[in-house]
Amino acid sequence: MLNCSAMTTEPKSITPNQTIKNTLAFTMPLLNEAQAAELILSCGQLGSDPSSNYFTPRTKNIAYVICFKGQWFQIRANYFLQPEQYNDFSGGYKRYYQELSENFLASNATKKVLNTLKSTYNLPDNEPILVQVQKSHITIDNAGQCLTGQGIHSDGAERAILVCLERNNIRGAKNAVYLDLEGEKPVLNPFILKQGEGMLWHDNEVFHHVEPAQPLHDNQESSRTVLIAHYPATHYLTGTVNPNNRLGTRMVEESKRLRAKPRQRS
Numbered sequence: 001m002l003n004c005s006a007m008t009t010e011p012k013s014i015t016p017n018q019t020i021k022n023t024l025a026f027t028m029p030l031l032n033e034a035q036a037a038e039l040i041l042s043c044g045q046l047g048s049d050p051s052s053n054y055f056t057p058r059t060k061n062i063a064y065v066i067c068f069k070g071q072w073f074q075i076r077a078n079y080f081l082q083p084e085q086y087n088d089f090s091g092g093y094k095r096y097y098q099e100l101s102e103n104f105l106a107s108n109a110t111k112k113v114l115n116t117l118k119s120t121y122n123l124p125d126n127e128p129i130l131v132q133v134q135k136s137h138i139t140i141d142n143a144g145q146c147l148t149g150q151g152i153h154s155d156g157a158e159r160a161i162l163v164c165l166e167r168n169n170i171r172g173a174k175n176a177v178y179l180d181l182e183g184e185k186p187v188l189n190p191f192i193l194k195q196g197e198g199m200l201w202h203d204n205e206v207f208h209h210v211e212p213a214q215p216l217h218d219n220q221e222s223s224r225t226v227l228i229a230h231y232p233a234t235h236y237l238t239g240t241v242n243p244n245n246r247l248g249t250r251m252v253e254e255s256k257r258l259r260a261k262p263r264q265r266s
């Protein structure tokens with residue numbers, strides 16, 4: 001068994017059969033290039049993400065999924081509501097998105113990602129998991145902008161996985177994990193999550209962050225596509241606070257809170 005320190009400051013590569021459920025955050029190779037491409041294809045065309053009008057443009061599809069006796073099923077729901085206690089910037093109102101294609105759960109690459117999250121943390125059957133596949137569109141004009149609008153934050157869940165599906169002509173977009181909102185106590189120092197690599201973390205014990213990105217070559221399209229999945233997810237449907245996540249959020253100025261602005265829906 002690998003002795004994985006929860007306080008490491010370097011990303012760890014851990015093979016899937018090692019005991020890691022108590023590690024606060026770690027990385028692992030998960031998909032090869034063909035599997036990452038297959039997963040992206042299975043999502044269908046990504047729809048708009050109106051909240052990203054306030055940071056780097058992003059397109060996104062979402063799905064709520066459950067595992068029942070080893071098979072994954074999709075629940076029809078096209079929104080999530082993240083309580084403002086976790087996201088003072090874009091929490092506190094229903095955010096509507098296009099749902100992931102029905103091909104999504106037919107993809108073996110998708111199933112590999114979901115099964116990895118479920119088995120790593122012994123997640124129960126029949127409990128919804130929220131999956132988001134999103135693409136940040138980076139240009140010379142928005143280079144250096146925040147990719148999420150949130151800074152260092154928790155998503156309000158308990159367990160989560162982030163898989164990089166594509167890095168196209170970019171530098172930066174380093175991920176990091178911290179014990180504090182100020183970023184003074186690193187668990188994983190900023191690092192590049194490469195295509196096909198996954199980062200798994202305890203979302204109710206540590207905060208995460210992604211740094212801005214810049215195009216490598218100015219005259220070419222630049223993007224980064226990731227899959228993020230969170231457990232539990234019922235509170236994203238109801239907008240209630242997860243009693244098992246008390247990490248909170250950094251406050252933003254009232255004028256910047258999206259819940260206070262006129263709604264733009266996709």
Ligand SMILES: [Fe+2]
Nearest residue numbers: 153154155208
């Ligand atoms: Fe996040």
